[in-house]
Amino acid sequence: MKRSSVYDCSMLELDKHHQERGNITVVENGYTIPFDVKRVYYLYDIPGGESRGGHAHKELHQLIVAVSGSFNVMLDDGNVRRTFTLNRPYQGLLVVPGIWRTLDDFSSGSVCLVLASMLYSETDYIRKYDQFLKYKNEI
Known part of the structure; x- marks a missing residue:
């Protein structure tokens, strides 16, 4: 998806089921x-001031x-940048290729x-x- 833009990415509200004993999403x-999910991973114990991703x-x-x-996710399509703050376990940021x-x-x-x-x-x-900018500008 070379032509994808940051506007193709969006916050999704995930199902949140509230129960007295806790919530489930x-x-x-x-x-x-x-x-379809083929791989799951998680990041934790990130030292203060560090960033991840960069690809x-x-x-x-x-x-x-x-x-x-909480943490911030900066998305960049080569022309426009958008930053999302993620801080709720019942919301997710959908990120498309490119x-x-x-x-x-x-x-x-x-x-x-x-x-x-x-995988x-x-x-x-x-x-x-x-190289990302070159990839995005290839026809």
């Missing part, structure tokens, strides 16, 4: 999110959730859960910003 393949994907879709604490992303400003004890549409593939990554 459910994510279902192809229903709650527009892709783009050619084909991978992701749903990023702050299951605990978008540069950087995560930063992690609060103490924050946990970032990522649901991904593909890990190094060839799907664009890790240098100048």
Whole structure:
């Protein structure tokens, strides 16, 4: 999705079921999110001032959730940048392919859960910003 823009990315309100004993949020393949989850990972114990991400994907879709604490996600399509603050475990940021992303400003004890549409593939990554811009401008 070379032509994707930051406006193709959006916050999703996930189902939140409140019970006296606690809340539960459910994510279902192809229903709650527009892709099937093939990989799940989470980031935690991020030292203050550190950032994560700093790359783009050619084909991978992701749903990023702050299951605990908060952090910012800056999205960049090569022309426009948008920053989202994630701080609710029942909301997720849907990120489409062809978008540069950087995560930063992690609060103490924050946990970032990522649901991904593909298994890990190094060839799907664009890790240098100048190569990302070149990729986005190719016809």
